[in-house]
Amino acid sequence: MQPPYKITSEILQLISNISQKIGEVNASYLIKNNPQLRKQNQIKTIHSSLSIEGNTLSEEQITAILENKRVLGPQKDINEVLNALKIYDQINKLKFTSEKDYLKAHKILMTGLIENPGKYRIKGVGIVKGSKVEHIAPPAENVPYLMKDLFYYLKESSELSLIKSCVFHYEMEFIHPFKDGNGRMGRLWQTLILMKEFPLFEFLPFETLISKNQPKYYHALSQSDKEGHSTKFIEYMLGIINDSLSELLQNSVQKLSQKDRILIFLENTHRDFTRKDYMKKFSEISTATASRDLKFAIENGFIQKFGDKNSSIYKKAVK
Structure with a gap:
């Protein structure tokens, strides 16, 4: 019943x-x-x-x-x-x-x-x-x-x-x-x-x-x-x-730490991306924070950067 x-x-x-x-x-x-x-x-x-x-x-x-x-x-x-x-x-x-x-x-x-x-x-x-x-x-x-x-x-x-x-x-x-x-x-x-x-x-x-x-x-x-x-x-x-x-x-x-944000983003991204794409995922962070996150990701081998400044494209690093 x-x-x-x-x-x-x-x-x-x-x-x-x-x-x-x-x-x-x-x-x-x-x-x-x-x-x-x-x-x-x-x-x-x-x-x-x-x-x-x-x-x-x-x-x-x-x-x-x-x-x-x-x-x-x-x-x-x-x-x-x-x-x-x-x-x-x-x-x-x-x-x-x-x-x-x-x-x-x-x-x-x-x-x-x-x-x-x-x-x-x-x-x-x-x-x-x-x-x-x-x-x-x-x-x-x-x-x-x-x-x-x-x-x-x-x-x-x-x-x-x-x-x-x-x-x-x-x-x-x-x-x-x-x-x-x-x-x-x-x-x-x-x-x-x-x-x-x-x-x-x-x-x-x-x-x-x-x-x-x-x-x-x-x-x-x-x-x-x-x-x-x-x-x-x-x-x-x-x-x-x-x-x-x-x-x-x-x-x-x-x-969330800098590394947390990067790992969350990369787990759910299957294509090349820009800083703007990254900020869409974490709308609460500033442009400067997004730039620091991406720099951290490059330095730690998570991603690779192609191009310069606003035209930069990022790819997942091949392991």
Whole structure:
């Protein structure tokens, strides 16, 4: 059965904005050709997703753990980071339509943190905020059937990945299939659904914006609970994704090194080119910066120059 939701004008506008920004990121190959940016964004993703769950480690400490350096901190928090690094290392091997992979991912994320990781809960649970019960999850005996239906929806639905990922995230949180780790699994699986169509989502830290204003995240979940469909949560998550892409576009080009720009340009150029062609790719740089980039590329053997001044033509160096 298809989970209920409505397509609103806000959802349509956000999908249009997101699609345009994905095109801009892909056109610039900002993620693909910048390993340092990929690493930084993955650390931000892990830090933000875990901090939402109460983890106290900083981005610097997570970086140190990634580099096998000793870190002082609560052992539970360190274990959470080690588990998260392990799952992101394997994320490309997971199938978003596979319930078996889903349980495997939970086992990796929660090993050493709870009993029976990778197994659905066998007791009832409720979500409490302060002294108030916010949500009573479905009975434990219904969980396997509800999750099977949800994965059937993932396999059979022809919906846009952007919508499908939000619907799964909300419905999974509603079912609350695990004793613990539901929030991080919802965010992880939304990422997995999106990155199978748009690889850049592997390195888009949209969790950062969620962690900056967690009450809005929980409010969107609560609103959808009250209305009986995921519309409000879809609007909220698409807004988060849209804002995250805007941040990526604003910050990434500024952080590209001279060499990064040259390599990005040459990977996607299959003919002779001029300085003007180069500047079309990086419209935010000045003429002087473009000239310095091309001089650097000549000196380091990336390209060859023919002609002089404004009539100069550049060719990829033959290796």
